[in-house]
Amino acid sequence: MTAQNVGAALEKLVAFTSKIEWDDIPQAVKTRAAFVLADDIGAMVAARAEPELIALQNGVAASAGPPEATLFNAMGTRLDRYSAALANGCASDWAELDEGYRRVICHAGIYCLPALLAEAEAENHTTADLLRALVLGYETVARVARCFTFPNLVLHPHGSLAAVGGAAALCALRRLPEDVTIGAISSAATMVLPGPYTHPIKGSLCRNIWPGISAQTAMRAVDWVGHGIKGLPSALHDVYADAFGAAPDAAELGEGLGEAWAISDGYHKVFACCQYGHATIEANLKLAQQADPNEIESIHLVTHEKARIMDNPDPDTTISGKFSMQHIAATSALNRSGGFEAFSAQVLSDPKVAALRQKVTMSAYDPVPGWPNDRPTRVEWTMKNGRQLTQEVMSARGGPDLPFGPDEIRTKIEGIVAPAYPAMFGILDIILALDTEALNASWRETVAGMTSG
Template identity: 30%
Template sequence: MPNHLHAFADFLTQTKFDDIPEPAVKRAKLIIADCIAAIVGGSAEAENQALETSIMRHGCARILGGSNFSDAQSASLMNGTAGTALEMDEGHQFARGHPGMHVFPALLAASDTADAPVTGQEFLQSFILGYDIAARIGLATNLNPYMHPHGTWGVIGAASAIGVLNRLDRQKIIELINISSSFSLATSRKTMLEGGTVRNSYTGISNQMAHLAYQILQAGFSGEKDGIGSVFGNIVSSSFDTAAALDALGTRFEVTRNYFKLHACCRYNHAALDALWLLMEQYSELQNPENIAHIDVESYFLAAELTDPKPRNMLAARFSVPFAVATSLINRSSKIQSFTQDMLEKTKILDLAAKISIKENSDMSAQLPDYRPASICITMQDGSTYRASVKTNRGDWRDPYSEAALKEKYNSLTARRWSPAKRNALYTRILNLEHALDLKETFTL
């Protein structure tokens, strides 16, 4: 049996809550609050409300945002889909994806449908370990460049979290990992660039499939001998780096290397926007964007793909450097209010976006994954120029946002569906989650 399966199984079955360092527990609580905010905010989108109506089933798994419940698979699908709609969910730059949103919806549904009360410590332990497995598979995988990372390795993290919550033994955990490996989706990267909103469902389906993996395990189904090595070493990826996957397993918890977003768009935009904000804070001349002649951005190759100055819908706009820079300059904000459908109809934004170009800087690409640099040069009509550059992105562990800033983000997103009293009560409970005796009571407001 491959080393990674042995090691992952030992990690999942032997690591207890008291073994997890306090900084990892603290970070996990912030990630959970962030996931809740992204889901509730995304649930206000029209297509997600329509989906919620169409998939309603009898059950006790909560659908965040409103007051509806469904079965575990449907609730996982709904919450996971809503959580990616606004591009505000946290992520992990080494995994090149979003472990939190691939684990939290499935684990919440598993807690809601559990026969016995799930304590806060049990939930946190399951979440942190599932996140770790998801992130480690992601960082060890050389994913097909034509694939979108959503809906790929995340299902194994979610299934692992469900396995930990249900106290599966070592052999059952191994079998669950092997089964869930086969539930990776054939996701298309083009969906994000072309505004194919089916992309938002990839994460929801992944959470849904984690429950199916657990169900068919319980029914007696089996997987191949090494699902991770087969699927992520040969099929969706050209190789799987076992040494990278197991590096510091059990001592370095991957929740501590996550990043949070405040810019309401794809992470690949963020370096350019961080550099832009340095200029906006320093030069009052940029308060008059009509005086800009053109803007030139250089960044790493993933960011350099985001070139569309006239995206067809808001998903495509969130994956466009020209649009992101333009709407941030015009609105003097990069929050969710600058990335709404009506912004695509504003002539000022589209005219400015047409003046913005981005190209790859190979030296910046070479700094991945440790750093995600960008530089920006704004040339005014009078010939004057303003330049700024950044090496890393705000919100990661090197340059973290304050807890106050994360709370403000939580409030702004949850305000789309929840009253101040409801959102504040849940936030306080999440920050004290390790003391909760029953997760169902925690989320009952």
């Protein structure tokens, strides 16, 4: 019966999303979608110099078909839409600067956008078409994430959710019938990746490719459903509950539609690491105003469970550094920063940072309050002279409870894209203002303008 309930709830959700037009979406939600678009393109651009990513994208380009869509690598590369979705998807999470969904563990924006960007450019959709599909795909995959909750942090959502988000978003862009959309989403659910959460913590860069592989998978799932290749209506339950062991709640899929939009509960990041460590960085930056971090003897973190899982004092790759609470604490303290450079390969091997990592300990924050203060951290510095300093952050900035101002996000995006694409931010800024002419413009022409010069 539970599987039937989930299937019925998916039908209700798709019936709702299929009828939504751009003009039906509230203005504030449209603005949020534009910021997610701009922020996640910025995250793709930010990763352009990562050597492993360059090698991966060069390999994809070597076997790609005729050019249809742009790769945001500042090299003028255009590939077939499937290869572009794969390559941009792999870039989207590499720098750890992409937007995320705060209610549950889900980076819905980068689960939808790699496929959408490629398809919208290849088929010459408008910017408004792209943003509409982003809102609807985001709504779908965020509700799937809320519907199926896990008792522990075993699966990384980049693997387990991204194909579903990509399929839902692409169906919305193509304006496919409800039954076809349900079949495509169900099919994509059977093709998700059981990516272990331990992999990024232990330094495996394969985690970074999960959104890219899933974007390409999503596109194929949508293509093939027209040939009768589709999943069963019970697929979401069969995969997430029966196979993966999640606790299902069908109401999360089909209740309250249109009352509150999932994309409104997203968060933005200015720190280039897992969001679970952002409270630690904020506390460190405040403590650095009170004392010289070079005089720290040790650091103790009283923090939430999701942060304590990221326990690795010896990270050996940039991804493991971004998922190591010891490295997050040490580098943000000594460098007085949580930006991209604080998590570079050079800083990872810095002897001073490495030494301080060995002196970072953790214990449980108990009891942990409810949302949005469910990721708190108290940072305690012990100085070499014996002095004790403490700073507590209940909720890191960036989410709907403590959002960054629009100008702060604009500044972040401009700082990333301007060196690579001088014309990009000016065009994105016009889209952020929901300029009618920009929204009705061809996405293909918009991308050409952003990447020119």
